[in-house]
């Protein structure tokens with residue numbers, strides 16, 4: 446009804462703000478982080494001052510196009526010796542900065558909204574995308590606690606997210622992740638193959654040409 450009334454004005458239908466179930470255990474909450482987006486970005490910038498973004502080298506010797514840093518008890522690292530979580534920044538030996546309260550509140554809110562009981566708060570990874578940055582198809586399985594969901598928050602320039610199945614060959618779906626979108630990936634969806642298509646050259650008022658993605662995990666049991 447209201448959709449019909451407002452469609453011709455280009456106003457978003459209210460339905461667009463309802464959670465969307467992407468698959469078993471996976472939900473997108475469009476715009477859930479919009480009210481605190483600026484505060485989240487400020488907190489991410491403060492983390493990056495203490496733990497600078499860097500381009501990790503994969504075990505295969507490739508420099509990742511995404512720049513990464515982390516907060517919380519565990520940060521993620523990669524080099525020629527392999528992938529692993531570490532309690533300290535390898536470059537300095539210092540602890541990762543703590544997870545800010547603004548991150549923690551949003552993660553708890555999203556976890557509950559998706560119907561999961563345990564919020565993933567051992568590790569908060571921050572991915573920085575510039576035009577052309579991509580993330581090739583992978584599974585997140587370096588965590589012992591794959592029964593706890595991952596929560597992700599997208600900020601800035603929208604990206605095309607690629608979402609497959611439990612094997613590399615499964616067909617892929619693609620959808621947009623826009624500024625303020627929060628996604629919870631739990632249950633069987635926790636282990637699906639996923640990636641991000643090369644970021645288009647575009648700008649967003651909050652981040653310029655960049656996209657910032659936060660992901661929260663439980664790492665150990």
Ligand code: MD3
Pocket residue numbers: 570572580585595597628630634635636637638639640641658660
């Ligand atoms: C689906 N990051 O950091 S966030 C990653 O946009 C990662 O930076 C992407 O994949 C990004 O590992 C995607 C959404 C996401 C995160 C973890 C998942 C989707 C997921 C784990 C399992 C299934």
Ligand code: FE
Pocket residue numbers: 583584585639
């Ligand atoms: Fe991932």
